Amino acid sequence: MDRLAFFESLIGKPYKIGERGAAAFDCYGLARHIQNELAGVSMPDVAFAEPTTRAQAEAILLHPERQAWEEIPESDARELDLVLMGNVAKRDFHLGTYIVPATTGAVIHIDKAAGVVVDDIPALKASGFNYLKFYRRKA
DSSP, X not given: OOHHHHHHHHTTOOBOTTOBSSSOBOHHHHHHHXXXXXXXXXXXXXXXXOTTSHHHHHHHHTSGGGGGEEEEOGGGOOTTOEEEEXXXXXXXXXXXXXXXXXXXXXXXXXXXXXXXXXXXXXXXXXXXXXXXXXXXXXX
């Protein structure tokens, strides 16, 4: 299956906290699934923590896998880089995967109501995700 068909096969899959795929995902599960299937990167599972809590952020930030990734400038982002998104006002943090680096870039991620979706960077910012950090796995 080519990359586009793979991404299209994910669109609309439902959100379910703690799910790692292939029938349903949470944001980490979706990013983990994409990394495994397309980049051959086996991201470890992280201890479950209630989403959008300090405990969830600490579970990810303190996990040894975090050391395998480095922050990169948005201008250097390329397909399969991870995107950490934050809506600071709502205290909502979220993870997606950068795909199809078009003129504005696009991120495949999961929405609690719509399931797996693709949004461009301006749409993410308009929806309140103004904190965007891009990460690439170290070579």
